[in-house]
Amino acid sequence: MRMKFLVLILLMGASGISYAQNTFPTTGNVGIGTTSPTNKLDIRGTITMDNGGDAAIYTGLGTTDLSRYLLLLNSAAARSASGLKAGGVLVAGNYAYANPGKNDLIVEGNVGIGTPSPQAKLDLQGGGLSIGGSNPTAGINGFKNVFQIKATDHAAIIFNPREATELMFGFHTNGSFYWGTGANYVMQLNKTGDAHISNTLSVGGALKSGSKLSVKGKISAQEVEVTTSNWPDYVFDENYEMKSLAEIEAFVNEHKHLPGIPSKKEAEEAGVNLGDMNRKLLEKVEELTLHLIEKDKELTDVKDRLLLLEKAFSKQ
Structure with missing residues (x-):
């Protein structure tokens, strides 16, 4: 009977010791893997957190959002930022975005690079953007899809x-x-x-003043259409005053170009308007045609006179 009582006392003591292992003092530091802890909880080694599902680390005990951060620092003496290495990271207030896959980073809010207050899903400040590789969706004619915009x-x-x-x-x-x-x-x-x-x-080359299109070099085309106005049909009007051949000869001898046509110097310095030049050339062709018609009439009249004279002399 006495032996059973002693065993019961030992079991109760062992139970108390086991319970005491889950209770830590309210003052001082606790060390796991070290006898001289430097913080409230000092663990020398790796940590396994297995809750049968997602494990959690809380930064407070209240029932409201405290807007606190979990800092990863190198040490208490060197409080520089340490890194985080994970197979996948989910940054969200809930699980609406599902669990990230391996090597995936899923962010519910905005991501800022070079800025503490990003204003867009990705806000890049202070540097350029370099893209290597391509997206899985192929581009046109074999071009790599390096940058894509998807929108409805x-x-x-x-x-x-x-x-x-x-x-x-x-x-x-x-x-x-x-x-x-x-x-x-x-x-x-x-x-x-x-x-x-x-x-x-x-x-x-540089844009020529007053021009909508300037081309420095050769233009090749199968067809060119130029719109113009004041087409020179007025040459055939009965009231059109045309210079005589003698007047044209005097002008050419003095100026070395046809009247109404730009001189060599004017054309080389200012260029020529294609539509206007075609109109002026047609005007000269039409004037020349009228002169030829007039000379043909004069020549025909001379021939008729010669025939009459020939007939008159043949009768004598």
């Missing part, structure tokens, strides 16, 4: 939004590109290759 509505790349210097390169759902500033589209390019520029275009 129109989308744009905007420089200095809502500023006086704002510029926009937009992608329309109709397949067109739009380049604009403010409320104006200054350039458009549709998916069939049609381009529209609202102002001016220079190719191969």
